[in-house]
């Protein structure tokens with residue numbers, strides 16, 4: 382945690398990387414942001430962010446969105462028409478965690494597939510679920526992947542193969558890259574921007590969140606071709622995402638893009654520290670983290686009362702038998718060590 386007294390906070394909040402609060406430097410960037418009316422396309426800070434990210438990730442254009450959910454929704458609705466279908470993972474945010482928006486608002490049918498252990502969607506399953514051109518079936522139009530997915534980094538070879546398959550079969554390819562830069566840092570901490578660009582080179586569109594590990598309070602950016610972004614812009618307006626002096630928010634995202642990408646490696650190191658500290662404790666099975674998310678399976682004896690015990694001692698997490706701990710900008714090594722100590726005390730008492 383920061384030593385800034387305005388951020389002093391005794392709770393170790395490991396529920397999500399969305400809980401971060403803007404740093405003093407980020408708040409300053411927001412304060413001085415030059416703004417205009419973004420619905421007129423006049424906000425220089427929004428335009429600057431969009432141009433910078435599009436260029437960095439190798440796309441023609443980009444569009445600032447209030448949330449990752451809206452960014453994914455506008456992407457799906459731009460790729461697919463009413464009666465079309467997208468192939469997606471059972472645990473993917475765009476299928477499971479977005480209120481069924483693509484189906485409700487876009488009349489787009491999801492075709493969910495089970496994930497392999499590494500988070501990928503098996504190529505044979507993708508192939509087998511692309512429907513023939515027949516009036517009985519929805520038209521399969523899109524493959525949607527997520528990276529990272531449950532904290533796991535999809536292998537670059539897999540991305541190449543899955544997206545080549547999609548392209549061969551005439552499907553567009555969208556990436557929910559809410560945590561694109563976590564994947565990029567895990568692949569190449571020395572040049573995460575280049576790694577992010579390599580990941581994106583396999584997709585027609587990518588949605589990137591700034592309000593997760595990158596630490597901005599709000600905001601996602603959807604990237605794609607100029608024509609695709611023009612379409613998404615119509616949908617964004619329709620679903621109420623046109624914002625006015627949005628440069629105040631875009632300034633936070635731009636600050637994050639410049640200053641908070643490389644430091645994601647610190648979050649990954651803290652996740653490993655947490656996993657190492659918990660492994661071997663009675664009643665826990667710890668999955669080695671690849672990025673900033675640690676999953677821990679707890680026996681019923683240990684799981685019972687664990688979250689309450691943590692909360693009483695100032696540590697927040699989610700899950701029950703499968704617990705989730707997420708490291709981020711507002712957690713430091715001392716906080717992680719405190720979390721380990723509190724969990725250890727509970728496991729030694731209940732799990733022996």
Ligand SMILES: Cc1ncc(COP(=O)(O)O)c(C=O)c1O
Nearest residue numbers: 448449450451474527557559590
């Ligand atoms: C993988 C993924 N995609 C998309 C989203 C949606 O982002 P938002 O909460 O900004 O709508 C989230 C949010 O947690 C996410 O984890």
